[in-house]
Amino acid sequence: MSAASGSSSVRLPDFARTTTFGSTLAIASAFVLCTVLLFGFVYWQTAAYLTSSIDALITGELQIFAAEPPERWLAHINERLDNDPRRIRIAGLFGADGHRIAGNLESLPGGLTPDVPADAVVVRVDNQGRETEKVRLATERLPDGEVLAIGRNNDEIAGIANIVRRALMLGLLPAFGLAVVIGLVLSLRARNRLLEVNRRIQRIVAGDLRERLPTRKGNDPFDQLAVSVNRVLGEIEALIQEIAGVGNDIAHDLRTPLTRVRVRLERGRARATTLDELRGVVDQSIAGLDQSLTVITALLRIAEIEHSRRLEGFSQVELAPLVREVGELYEPIAEDKHVSLQVEAADEATVQGDRDLLFEAVANLVDNAVKFTPKGGRVGLALLRRNGESVVRISDTGPGIPEIEREAVTKRFYRSDKSRNTEGLGLGLSLVGAIVKLHGLRFTIADGPGCTAEIAFPQVN
Amino acid sequence: MLSAHDGWKNNSPGDGESDGRRLPAPDAVGNETAALAAENEPMPRLLLIEDDKETADEIRAELGDRGFDVSWAADGIEGLDKARSGGADAMIVDRLLPGMDGLTVIETLRGEGIRTPVLVLSALGAVDERVRGLRSGGDDYLTKPFATVELVARIEALLRRPAESPDTVLRVGPLELDLIKRTAKRGERTIELLPREFRLLEYMMCRKDQMLTRAMLLEEVWNYKFVPQTNLVDVHMGRLRHKVDEPNELPMITNVRGVGFILRAPA
Numbered sequence: 001m002s003a004a005s006g007s008s009s010v011r012l013p014d015f016a017r018t019t020t021f022g023s024t025l026a027i028a029s030a031f032v033l034c035t036v037l038l039f040g041f042v043y044w045q046t047a048a049y050l051t052s053s054i055d056a057l058i059t060g061e062l063q064i065f066a067a068e069p070p071e072r073w074l075a076h077i078n079e080r081l082d083n084d085p086r087r088i089r090i091a092g093l094f095g096a097d098g099h100r101i102a103g104n105l106e107s108l109p110g111g112l113t114p115d116v117p118a119d120a121v122v123v124r125v126d127n128q129g130r131e132t133e134k135v136r137l138a139t140e141r142l143p144d145g146e147v148l149a150i151g152r153n154n155d156e157i158a159g160i161a162n163i164v165r166r167a168l169m170l171g172l173l174p175a176f177g178l179a180v181v182i183g184l185v186l187s188l189r190a191r192n193r194l195l196e197v198n199r200r201i202q203r204i205v206a207g208d209l210r211e212r213l214p215t216r217k218g219n220d221p222f223d224q225l226a227v228s229v230n231r232v233l234g235e236i237e238a239l240i241q242e243i244a245g246v247g248n249d250i251a252h253d254l255r256t257p258l259t260r261v262r263v264r265l266e267r268g269r270a271r272a273t274t275l276d277e278l279r280g281v282v283d284q285s286i287a288g289l290d291q292s293l294t295v296i297t298a299l300l301r302i303a304e305i306e307h308s309r310r311l312e313g314f315s316q317v318e319l320a321p322l323v324r325e326v327g328e329l330y331e332p333i334a335e336d337k338h339v340s341l342q343v344e345a346a347d348e349a350t351v352q353g354d355r356d357l358l359f360e361a362v363a364n365l366v367d368n369a370v371k372f373t374p375k376g377g378r379v380g381l382a383l384l385r386r387n388g389e390s391v392v393r394i395s396d397t398g399p400g401i402p403e404i405e406r407e408a409v410t411k412r413f414y415r416s417d418k419s420r421n422t423e424g425l426g427l428g429l430s431l432v433g434a435i436v437k438l439h440g441l442r443f444t445i446a447d448g449p450g451c452t453a454e455i456a457f458p459q460v461n
Numbered sequence: 462m463l464s465a466h467d468g469w470k471n472n473s474p475g476d477g478e479s480d481g482r483r484l485p486a487p488d489a490v491g492n493e494t495a496a497l498a499a500e501n502e503p504m505p506r507l508l509l510i511e512d513d514k515e516t517a518d519e520i521r522a523e524l525g526d527r528g529f530d531v532s533w534a535a536d537g538i539e540g541l542d543k544a545r546s547g548g549a550d551a552m553i554v555d556r557l558l559p560g561m562d563g564l565t566v567i568e569t570l571r572g573e574g575i576r577t578p579v580l581v582l583s584a585l586g587a588v589d590e591r592v593r594g595l596r597s598g599g600d601d602y603l604t605k606p607f608a609t610v611e612l613v614a615r616i617e618a619l620l621r622r623p624a625e626s627p628d629t630v631l632r633v634g635p636l637e638l639d640l641i642k643r644t645a646k647r648g649e650r651t652i653e654l655l656p657r658e659f660r661l662l663e664y665m666m667c668r669k670d671q672m673l674t675r676a677m678l679l680e681e682v683w684n685y686k687f688v689p690q691t692n693l694v695d696v697h698m699g700r701l702r703h704k705v706d707e708p709n710e711l712p713m714i715t716n717v718r719g720v721g722f723i724l725r726a727p728a
Contacts, residue, residue, distance in 0.1 A: 286608075297604070304589055328655070328657065329657075329693065329697075330693075332696045332697060332699075332700050333692075333693065333696045336696055
């Protein structure tokens, strides 16, 4: 210990360096200090009280003595001393020159002020021998020059001090020990928990995203923290999976047309016998490549919309002209397909948004509706007001979208767009989803005669 | 010049619904080039700033075949130097370049008062990039990869940009468009046009004899920033053509299959 004391490299055990243990020690020390002060105060008060009682007693006796005639003194002293089974009384009569006349006090201690009780160390002599003891003593000079000393043993006070000290020891040491033990246990527990958390975090950092922080049933702040962190981890895991899903979707969307192109080119190279045949193959291949490029363009577009912070670029958009414009744009296409397109734009709503994007969303839905509605069918494009919301509704008499896929296309567009597997549906609905999400609108697909898609604009003016 | 376009494979009027985007047959392209050269016009000079040598070689070869004199710069700084020394009728600038970004090149040139028309090429995303490209001073924007005919059509459009004309009546052959009265006539016959058809015809008459691709029409006439899945342009163009070219008249609007449309006076 002495060798290490000068060095700063003293290593405490791990638990002793934890914050919990440190605070436990500090609290325990404060507790000890308070207890010592309290006991000290009790001792001091008790001692003062006892001393003042003794002082009252001995001054009282002095006065009684002084009131008696001198010839009674000796008898009185002896009587007093005889009548003292606990041997606590001190009395002595001394001549003017200081020699002892009577009593059990061997000599008069110096430095005493007459009539003022004080602590003194005296030598008691009686039939049991001679011993030194601590007493409370008062003296009085008598009229003829003799000195009377009356005292009382004050061992009681020392006894009380002893009792207090013992009580202190008995109570304090176990309490302090207990505090240290509890601190130790708590800090060990906290340390183990932190170690466990740290271990798991290391695993998460290493790439295991399914790992979570340990939680207990309790609701302490530590648990709350762990629950929050776990929630964050869950979000991150979902996002990472989403990215992986997006990657898979892109791979699928691109590989399918590219595979067709590759097969076509291989077959063409092996089988084509004339230049025209070869050109036909190349033309088909270019069309296939264009299809892949369209997919890339659409994906980039979706990403662009999803990540844009266009809100500051939003302006007031009148919905009715927008809807009429889309209708005008698709009217000839519907007519060519022998599908009737009915446009109703009665509501005069103005919304906050990006006109081009909103146009694109509505146009995409109408595009889909016209495309999937068979000859002789109907497509309706309507702007209406319902429950304080403006709703753009596109309904058709086509085959509709199956319930399961409907969920998929309305929920998480980019990721689980199962509709992409539906031939020809393309990424249009994903685009609509991204635009709707950017504007904070509500998009629903429901059953109609065929399919009914609605974009609901809340908070319209 | 007109004969040059006879090389484009013409389709019958009923052929408006194109089944997909296809390149015109190479012989058609070759004819046009030959015709251009034969007319002995000065070859339009282009400056291509593109860092990928292979792409640059392809573009130069292709444009060279079509009668353009293309010089090439491999990075932004070299490109800026060549552009400053002048001589180019139009420039093709790649968006991402080593040394100096393509947009910075354009901004610098515009800052120096050089107004050579610029076509920005980019492999970057769709709409926002396009807006950025045009805002920095580019005149047109084309996303990689692109069909060669699209590139050629856009460059020709840049080279032959219609001058700001004070005329309020446009005329192409027998076709007459009054921009004030909003009326259209072919000879003595009045043509009833919907607003969008009017705008489409106006755009085409300003660019007579030019190949206008579907993408160009979508961007310029419909002001679309996206590619619709349906053949919107073909259907609308089919309507317009139906009104402009009646069965007994010589066709003025030609659909070049898989490429786009040309309006010209009947031969």
